[in-house]
Structure formats: structure tokens, C-alpha cells
Amino acid sequence: MPRLEPWQALEPGGTVVPSEAEQPHTGGWRTGVKPAVDLAQCVNCLLCWLHCPDSAVVLRGNAFAGFDDDYCKGCEICAEVCPTGAITMVPEEPA
Amino acid sequence: MRPRLLTGGEAVAHAMRQIDPDVVPVYPITPQTPIVQGFARFVADGRAHGELVDVESEHSAMSAAIGAALAGARTITATSSQGLALMAEVVYIAASMRAPLVLAVGNRALSGPINIHCDHSDSMLVRDSGIVQLFAENAQEAYDLTVLAPRLAEHPDVLLPVAVCLDGFTITHAAEPVSLLPDEAVSAFVGEYEIPHSVLDLAEPSTHGPFAMPDYYYELRRAQAGALAAALGVLEELAAEYERLSGRRYGALEPYRLDDADHAVVALGSTAGTVKDTVDDLREEGVRAGLLKLTSFRPLPAAEIRRALAGAARVTVLDRADSPGGVPPLAAEVAATIYGSGAALDGHVYGLGGRDLHPEDVRAILAGGAPAYAGVRGEG
Numbered sequence: 217m218p219r220l221e222p223w224q225a226l227e228p229g230g231t232v233v234p235s236e237a238e239q240p241h242t243g244g245w246r247t248g249v250k251p252a253v254d255l256a257q258c259v260n261c262l263l264c265w266l267h268c269p270d271s272a273v274v275l276r277g278n279a280f281a282g283f284d285d286d287y288c289k290g291c292e293i294c295a296e297v298c299p300t301g302a303i304t305m306v307p308e309e310p311a
Numbered sequence: 312m313r314p315r316l317l318t319g320g321e322a323v324a325h326a327m328r329q330i331d332p333d334v335v336p337v338y339p340i341t342p343q344t345p346i347v348q349g350f351a352r353f354v355a356d357g358r359a360h361g362e363l364v365d366v367e368s369e370h371s372a373m374s375a376a377i378g379a380a381l382a383g384a385r386t387i388t389a390t391s392s393q394g395l396a397l398m399a400e401v402v403y404i405a406a407s408m409r410a411p412l413v414l415a416v417g418n419r420a421l422s423g424p425i426n427i428h429c430d431h432s433d434s435m436l437v438r439d440s441g442i443v444q445l446f447a448e449n450a451q452e453a454y455d456l457t458v459l460a461p462r463l464a465e466h467p468d469v470l471l472p473v474a475v476c477l478d479g480f481t482i483t484h485a486a487e488p489v490s491l492l493p494d495e496a497v498s499a500f501v502g503e504y505e506i507p508h509s510v511l512d513l514a515e516p517s518t519h520g521p522f523a524m525p526d527y528y529y530e531l532r533r534a535q536a537g538a539l540a541a542a543l544g545v546l547e548e549l550a551a552e553y554e555r556l557s558g559r560r561y562g563a564l565e566p567y568r569l570d571d572a573d574h575a576v577v578a579l580g581s582t583a584g585t586v587k588d589t590v591d592d593l594r595e596e597g598v599r600a601g602l603l604k605l606t607s608f609r610p611l612p613a614a615e616i617r618r619a620l621a622g623a624a625r626v627t628v629l630d631r632a633d634s635p636g637g638v639p640p641l642a643a644e645v646a647a648t649i650y651g652s653g654a655a656l657d658g659h660v661y662g663l664g665g666r667d668l669h670p671e672d673v674r675a676i677l678a679g680g681a682p683a684y685a686g687v688r689g690e691g
Contacts, residue, residue, distance in 0.1 A: 223530035223537065228470045229409035230531045231508050232518040 242270065246290040249305040251283050257302035264294035264303060317489040319450035319482035323389070323415050323475070324349025325489075326457035328359045329497035332413075333384035333504070336364040336375035340394040341427045342479035343417035347389050369394035373401035373414075380410040381519055382511045385461060385504035387412065391479060392419035395433040399440070405472045406441030406535060408520045411464035411506065412472050414442070415457065418580065418631075419479040420664040428665020429479040431579060431632040434608075435640045441535045443473040443542050444609040446579040450487040453477040455559055456606070458492065461501050462549050468541040470506070476608075478581040480665065492557055500556060539610040546607060563612035565604040566619045568594060572601025574677060575623035577616075577645050579605055582629060582661075582668055589673040600677060605641075613648045620649050627677060628658040629668075629685075659685040 227233065251264075260280050265273040272288035274281045283294075295303040317325065320342070327335070327350045335354075337347045353359040362384075366372045372388050379386040390398055395416060405412060420426040421433055434444055443463060447453035456475045464473040477483055492500075508517040523531050546563055554560040567587050569575060576586050583604035593600040603619050605612070620626055626649065630639035638646070642658030649656070659676055660683065662668045672686055682690040 220526060221530070223533040226527075226530060226534050228507065228534070228538070229407060229519060230521050230523055230527065231409075232521055233508060234516060234518075 241286040243272070243284070243286045243288050246288065246308060248308050249290050249292070250285065250288055250308055251290075251292075251294050251303050252306040253280075253282065254302050254304075257300045259300055259302075261299060263297045263299065267293050267297045269293065312490055312493065314488035314490045316486050317450060317454075318345060318484050318486050319447070319453040319477045320345030320417070320484060321349050322450045322454035322489045322491075323457050323477065324353065325491055326454050326497070327387055328353040329492070329494050330385070330387070330458065330461055330501050331359055331498070332361045332387045332461075334362045334364060334376070334379035334386045336366050336372045336379065336386070336388050338366055338369050338372045338390070338394060340369070340391045341417075342419055342429075342483040343389045343391040343394070343415065345483060346415050346417065369398040370401055373398040373405060376412045376414075377401065377405045377408060377410045378510075380405075380412040381408060381506065381509070383504065383506060383509040385465075385501075386410075387415070389415035389417065391417040392421055392427075392433045396421060396436055399437050402437045402442060402472065403440045404520070407531070409470040409535075409538070410472060411461075411470050413457070413460040413464055414472055414474045416474050416476045417479045417483040418476050426664040427479070429481050429581075429631070430663045430665070431476070431630075432663075434474065434476050435632040437474075438609055438640060441471065441539060442609065443469070443471055443539065443607070445473065445475050445607055446605065447475060447477045447482060448581055448583045448604060450477075450482055450485070450489050451559070452561070452606075453482055454489055454491065455553065455557065455561060458497055458500065459546075459549055459553055459561060461504075463542060463545055465504060465506070466542075466545045467507070469538050469545055471535075471538050471542065476580065481581040490557075496556060500553070543607070543610050543612055561606055562615075563605070563607035563610070564615055564619060565606060567602040567604060569601035569603060569619055570622070571599055572623055573599045574625045574627065575601050575603055575620050576627050576629060576673070576677065577603045577605065577620075577641065578629040579608060579641060580631065582631065585668055585670055586629070586673055589670045589677070592670065593674070593677070608641075611644055611648070616645065616648045617652070620645075620654065621652065623654055625655045625657075628656070629676070630658060630660050631662045633660045633663065659683060661685045
């Protein structure tokens with residue numbers, strides 16, 4: 217829970233400056249499944265990266281490099297758009 | 312500089328040329344049209360350099376203005392009546408996102424019935440949006456307030472949209488002598504546009520207009536009210552600076568022959584000029600009348616109003632907008648402000664849809680016994 221600031225302490229308009237803001241790991245909202253990749257089938261088209269609404273597909277340079285579990289919400293869009301079936305949704309390991 | 316014969320619309324267009332905003336998103340509507348038409352001509356002639364963006368509605372005009380202002384571009388737009396009504400949703404967003412843009416409003420009655428002439432119902436529609444609203448009495452004031460507006464909007468303690476309201480036709484289309492400042496004086500006065508966080512700042516990216524849950528919405532609204540309250544002090548500072556520059560002073564209000572007045576009139580806009588003439592006539596007849604003109608309606612200078620009206624036994628408020636089924640806006644504000652002062656208060660709606668208010672009409676209202684809807688056929 218972020219600290220509740222008095223009104224005088226707020227940025228005008230509630231503008232959020234990331235360097236000053238708390239960075240909650242919204243991956244905690246995931247509902248039981250997360251993406252897994254079979255790199256043998258990945259053709260590095262980056263459609264998953266393009267479609268991910270949470271910027272949770274990680275690149276190294278221009279190459280696919282996996283998923284960022286801290287922000288992935290398990291929405292399955294990456295698995296849906298993957299043209300080769302390299303991405304599948306797998307059950308979350310129990311925390 | 313020698314005064315020039317200009318309409319209020321042309322005077323505001325000249326102020327815009329001299330401010331030289333970066334972005335002007337526009338959609339035409341009478342009686343605002345001469346403002347943007349005049350500015351567009353300056354752009355076409357190379358005398359102003361801003362990006363004139365033709366959008367498809369006033370909703371889009373204000374949306375584009377917010378984006379531009381928060382990207383780091385000094386931004387001005389203009390509208391009237393139905394245009395402001397269509398814009399209203401986004402005017403609230405502009406205020407809450409603290410976008411320091413300038414909006415010229417050529418005041419015009421709201422439909423219906425459809426009408427193109429002056430009243431203040433359009434401005435009153437957005438009075439609670441959190442923007443600053445300054446009302447001009449004549450073309451000179453419309454020019455001066457437009458030059459002042461960016462500094463007020465962009466002040467770090469304010470960061471709010473500023474509306475400069477000028478009566479449709481009476482000011483927008485009537486030619487009067489107007490003294491313009493030298494171009495370089497306006498340029499130096501308004502200075503460079505600066506905002507705390509640009510949405511285009513990639514070195515320090517920022518999120519604007521975030522969702523606010525019950526744990527923060529209330530505080531953000533309170534902060535907006537705080538910014539409007541701060542605008543009063545900033546307006547006073549700017550008034551002093553502008554007076555040194557122009558010889559003309561603009562406070563939040565202007566008392567006229569009020570010091571020893573028994574009977575005070577409170578009014579906004581061009582009607583203040585009519586009342587001043589009437590006050591002068593009445594004074595010659597020995598009647599101690601005076602006027603309190605409000606330049607700043609939002610923020611309302613409540614303490615100054617109370618002080619200015621302290622000596623008046625009777626206060627008459629003239630509203631060029633109605634609140635059907637309730638108390639007209641200016642009368643309600645003044646009543647709340649001077650509550651307990653002991654002054655007798657009467658309020659009158661007048662001039663809806665461009666109905667003229669002549670000095671003899673003001674005189675009749677001040678004589679007492681005028682109906683709540685002054686000048687309407689079927690009453691009094």
C-alpha cells in the first residue's frame with residue numbers, strides 16, 4: 217500500500233514521474249497461467265513483444281529474450297498472436 | 312503607441328500574434344470566429360508562426376490543446392456557446408490535468424432556442440470545471456487579459472487553463488480604440504513556455520492523467536481548488552508587472568466610485584461599462600451609486616468583494632445567465648460572500664440572448680421594484 221500523501225504534496229494533476237514513484241509489480245495480479253516459450257519454434261518475429269499490453273516481453277537488442285514475470289498478467293495475447301505456436305500458457309508454480 | 316481601431320476579436324487575434332503560441336487547435340463558431348480568423352491570417356502572412364490545427368469539433372479542439380500544452384507547446388484556442396458546451400467534458404480534463412492553456416470565449420447564449428448573441432450562460436456552464444475565468448469589459452481589456460493569460464496559466468503555483476471571456480458581438484465585433492503593446496514587449500512579458508513535466512520528455516518519462524481511486528481523487532480535487540486560490544495572488548503580482556508595462560492595471564475586481572456608495576451594483580463584462588455611465592449620471596443627481604466589476608469570476612475574490620461592498624447599504628447583482636429553478640450564478644456568489652453584512656441584496660437576470668441593457672434600464676433596476684427577470688416582456 218503506497219503512503220497516502222496530503223494534497224499539498226501531490227504533483228500537479230497527479231502526474232506520475234517513475235523515478236519518484238513506487239513501482240508495484242503488477243504481475244502479482246496473474247490468475248494462474250503464464251507464458252512459456254519453445255525457442256526451437258520461435259522465429260523472432262516479435263509479434264508477442266508488439267502486442268503485449270504490459271511490456272512484459274523482454275528483448276536483448278532486437279532478439280526475443282523471454283518474459284518479465286514481474287509485469288506479465290497472464291492475458292494470453294502473446295500465445296494467441298504467436299504464428300508458430302512457440303508460446304504456450306502453463307500453470308503458475310505455486311508461490 | 313497610438314491606439315488603433317480594432318474589434319475585440321481583432322484585438323485578441325493581435326494579442327495571439329504577439330504571444331506567438333506554438334499550437335492553436337480550432338473549430339469555428341460565431342461570435343468567436345473573428346479571433347481565429349484574424350490569427351489564421353497572421354499565420355498565413357507569416358506574422359505568427361504557430362501550428363494552426365483544424366480539428367473536427369470543439370471536443371477535439373480542447374483535446375488537442377491539452378495534448379499540445381502538456382507536450383510543451385504554448386497553446387491557445389477559442390470558442391463560444393455550443394462550442395464550449397461540446398468542449399465542456401474536456402475542459403474539466405484540461406483543468407484536472409493542469410494544462411496551462413489559454414481559451415478565448417466569445418460569450419454567446421446557449422441553445423435553445425438557438426441564438427448567436429451575448430449572454431454568459433456558456434461560461435457559467437463550465438464555472439465549476441476548475442479553470443480560471445476572466446471577464447473583459449471592452450476590447451482593450453480583452454487584449455490586455457489575453458496577454459496576461461499565459462503567464463497566469465503557466466505560473467508554477469497555478470498550472471490551469473485560463474479563459475478570457477469577452478461578450479459576443481458587443482466586444483467581439485464592435486470596433487473601439489485599442490492600445491497594443493509593442494510586439495517585443497509582449498514577447499518579453501510572456502517569455503518562454505515551461506511546464507514541470509512534458510509528455511515528450513523521454514529522459515524522464517511521466518504519466519499524465521492517471522486513474523485516481525477514492526484514496527487519491529479527493530486530494531487531487533483539493534489541489535485543483537488550491538491552485539485556483541493561488542491564482543488570485545499570482546494575478547495581483549502580474550497586474551503590478553503589467554501596469555508597469557502598459558499603464559493599465561487589472562486586479563481580480565475593479566471598484567468604480569464605490570468608496571462612499573450607498574448602492575452598489577455588481578456585474579461582469581461589457582455591462583460594467585454601461586453601469587459606469589449610469590453611475591456617473593446618478594452621481595450628478597446626488598445619488599451615491601457605485602459599481603463593483605468582477606474581472607475574475609473564477610477564482611472568486613471573495614475577501615476583496617466583502618471589503619469592497621462593506622460600505623454599501625444596498626447591493627444589486629446583475630446576472631447575464633439564469634439558473635432556472637434556482638438562484639442566478641453571480642447573485643448566489645455575492646449573496647454567499649456578503650452573508651451577514653446587513654446589506655439589502657437584490658438580484659436580476661438581464662440581457663439573455665443578446666437583449667440590450669441600456670443605461671435607462673440600469674437606472675430603472677436601481678430605482679427598485681424591478682422584477683427578477685429585468686427587461687422581459689410580461690413582467691414589470
